[in-house]
Amino acid sequence: MSHTQEAVMHSGSDAESLAVARRSLETVRHQLGLALKNLKNYCTVDGRLSAGLLDRHQLSCYEVAFCAAELSASEAVCHFAADAGAEDGLARDVALAFCAEAVPSAIQRLLARAGDVGLDRATIIGLYSHKDIEALIEAFGSSEFLATIGATVAERGSTRLPSTLGEEKEMMRDMFTRFATDVVMPLAGKIHRQDLDIPDEILQPAAELGCFGISIPERFGGLLPDDQPDTLGMIVVTEELSRASLGAAGSLITRPEIAAKALLQGGTEEQQQEWLPRIASGETLCAIAITEPDYGSDVASLGLKATPVEGGWVLNGSKTWCTFAGKAGMLLAMARSEPDPSLGHKGLSLFLVEKPPASGHEFHHQQPSGGVISGKAIATLGYRGMHSYDVFFENYFVPADGLIGGEAGRGQGFYFTMAGFAGGRIQTAARATGVMQAAFEKALSYAKDRKVFGKAVGDYQLTQVKLGRMMSTLTASRQFSYAVARMMDAGGGQVEASLVKLFTCRAAEWVTREAMQIHGGMGYAEESDVSRYFVDARVLPIFEGAEETLALKVIARNLVAQA
Secondary structure, eight states, rough: OOOOHHHHSSSOOHHHHHHHHHHHHHHHHHHHHHHHHHHHEEEEEETEEOOOHTTHHHHHHHHHHHHHHHHHHHHHHHHHHHHHGGGGGHHHHHHHHHHHHHHHHHHHHHHHTTTTTTOOHHHHGGGGGSHHHHHHHHHHHHHHOOOOOOOHHHHHHHHOOOOEEEEEHHHHHHHHHIIIIIHHHHHHHHHHHHHHOOOOHHHHHHHTGGGGGGGGGGGGGGGTTTSOOOOOOOOOHHHHHHOOOOIITTTTTTHHHHHHHHHHHOHHHHHHHHHHHHHTTSOOOOEEEOTTTTTTTOGOOOEEEEEETTEEEEEEEEEEEETOOOOOOTEEEEEEESHHEEEEEEGEEEEEEEOOOOOSSSSEEEOOTEEEEEEEEEOOOOOOOEEEEEEEEEEEEEEEGBBBTGGGTTTHHHHHHHHHHHHHHHHHHHHHHHHHHHHHHHHHHHHOEEEEEEEEEEGSSSHHHHHHHHHHHHHHHHHHHHHHOOOOOOOHHHHHHHHHHHHHHHHHHHHHHHHHHHHHGGGSSSSHHHHHHHHHHTTTSSSSSSSSHHHIIIHHHHHHHHO
């Protein structure tokens, strides 16, 4: 170990160690910036980015998006460690361990694509020998350091670090932690194994707690202050609900949040007064009908047809992956209201579509006029409880006041959903963190109790390293989410919401996989909770913006444009 590495390792200075990590991140981010500038040059025609040229660099765009996500997560966890200060040395160690693995990961991504993005390969290889980066990796990426973190967490028996959230948010967390632990957890396994509906034993107390009104202003009966956003509060609640069950609780506030933001963005005063109190109280459960069988995340190409008729509109077509559509009494449906296909996303409008709530895996409702809405649940590996449906509209009538924004809202549906999409993405990051938290808790408990070859699984170095890595990844995910939530509450963070979703959802797949592996054969048994966490985590990089779409069409495009 070099003199610099020894100094970093043994100086006892949190500030100096974190400074080394930050300088390492800045060094790699500089190379990322060069890659983005080169991509911009390659893909610009007449002063404008060319979508076609960007598509020729999809692999490079994909990798730079993940590189940016890893670096941003590292910066967030370093900031957290600095704020935690001397309160908890483990917070510093976890942050440094994460950076010591994220930095070489980002370097490797750039190295693999160096020729494609115009970087000098020798320069990228040379980063491994950079004074700060070498010190960071040697001091805080060693097996000994990682195992020490795992052993420390096991000895504590707790996975919680200082939250730095403040008293109000901690009270909110505690309230929903109790609900999740006492009400949801005892039912979660049965709901998953038997693919049941979310029972009223969960829905009713959730409504009483204000769960459905987290994103609805107080003047409409919600919990959100009238004069300011509270994205941070929303994700704190989401994380705790997801820790209990992704399918039976973690997504309960997602659909109300998207619907509420669309109504607040574009709804008439009458629509807001009519619908927001009903959603906030849980009187009307809602679902979002955006995705179509042929168009996935390509919202601009949606084809559900809305035809004007006397007194309203008639809908014809289908939607898919419409989560909670059965139990919902209202679907927020995006449809093509303008017949000119060349209008693309400018020809889409949002409709409030009422239907009777229905239990089970299928529903069918016929209006007196003959219009029909029907749905059938899609069998899935995980994320059970809410059910995702294929939904079919056949001459289904929607009154004129069901068009969000009225006549002024025609063709504006795409824009009304944008704020909701960003909120849905950061909320999905919080869901991922909640699932990781649950998996880590189970893995830690099992590692302490299970004996193999004469001693506890958790006493072996490899298990301790796994626990150390899981802890650092979980902490980085949580703090990255908090950081982006604060940005959004300050009026920004739209691209960062996609970055944090990209990072945390991939992280959740890995953490739940490791938790399952620590359980050995029992982890593969359906009766074990970790098997549920593993299959639930797999959906996270797919919904609320598929990983590839976010990386290519949102993150990379924005980063390249800003380079």
